[in-house]
Amino acid sequence: MKATAASEPLRVLIVGGGPAGSSCAISLVRLAAKLGRTVNVTLFEHKTFGTHYNQCMGVLSPPIVQLMEEYLGLPFPRELVLREIEGYWLHTENRSIYLSDTSSEHPEPSLATRRVYLDGFLLSKVQTAGVEVVVDRVVDMEFTGDSVQLYTEGGSYEADVLVGAFGLDRTMGEALGRRTGYRAPDFLDTVVTKIHPGLEIVNSFGNRIHAFLPKRLDIEFAALVPKRNHITALIAGRKVTSGTLLEFLKSPSCSAVLNFPYEVQKVFKGNFPICPAKNFYGDRYITVGDSAGLVRPFKGKGINIAISSGYYAARNILERGITREALSQIEVDFAEQIGDLWYGRAARWLARYLSFFSFFDPVIEVAGHNENLRQALFDSVSAHNTYRSVLGRVTSSPRLILELTGAVGLSLLRGKQPRA
């Protein structure tokens, strides 16, 4: 592959203006200035944020403030925060527990925002940085020996390297897959709706998110998130539909929280990845954020990871080059997330089957008096810690394992007793 001389401007095309693409664009400009290099960056985004939006609950987990400041040089836009999340209620069909961060004296809260404002904010900073933003849909691409060619609905563009930040867009995933070994990540479906019960009821939720582990295998988890003037309801699973969402909203555990008359008007469908994509980088291309599937398996921190992967991709392109070998550094940068994959799968599997067979109820009973287990549940639900450390916290205490085994055994026995 022909190398680009360090004195020549490096031409980069970024597909997607979500947090991963915007972060990569801003980082390319900032890091190039530090290195005395010239980059010509063009970013393609076909949505107009405000009219269109990216599916999300908009909950930003720590250390989002530091990430934006350190990686992007942007003071965190506090005006976008609708609520500071103090804690989480975790519900099974029969039990509930309140979880908050007891690991430090001054825990950093998660921040509930309106996602579309965050996307709009970041994209405006991309433009301020001098990046050309093209409002168009990319439909295909070609790789030649020494360049990459992108085709949009309105024209074609040539550059040295392509950054795929297109989320789980199927057209782009297939187009990149046809030209390279890239294979989009496996994903879950999500269905979301907004409920407007009036300010008094929204405020009665306080700054707390309700997370649910329903006793059914098709829903992996569900959540109710209070925003400024409404509540957002979400379900996630392999093949969930708007019908599944309605069933969840009518379920006893959800009705115990959302106990007022309301109408479900619009529902929105989305996806999130649950594992890394295959060949998410190669000669002259790298994917970031959801396209790369560099996410916490199961749940959480998608935006943080999108921002950090955009930054690391930019750094590797400028400091190491655009060959597959040079870009493979991203696997080292994300070793913690990639290494957490199997722990996340185990946590996902445990949560699904324990709740399906009602064995999560005794887990919650034990967590009621065991602070270690409560913190492990908090770290898992809030995405504050890796699944490896969550499972490590539980398995490193033989007393806790014994207590959990006893509680699950007891509930098994109770379940086998004939009903009066």
Ligand SMILES: Cc1cc2nc3c(=O)[nH]c(=O)nc-3n(C[C@H](O)[C@H](O)[C@H](O)COP(=O)(O)OP(=O)(O)OC[C@H]3O[C@@H](n4cnc5c(N)ncnc54)[C@H](O)[C@@H]3O)c2cc1C
């Ligand atoms: C229901 C739901 C709730 C979530 N809640 C949270 C949460 O509370 N907190 C959190 O941290 N994460 C959450 N996530 C995950 C988070 O939304 C993603 O991880 C994050 O958006 C990934 O950012 P991204 O930039 O990689 O992709 P995206 O945000 O999907 O951005 C991709 C962009 O590429 C553009 N694009 C795609 N194809 C093309 C094309 N062909 N041409 C031009 N432009 C294109 C799209 O329009 C889009 O703007 C949630 C996800 C879902 C589905």
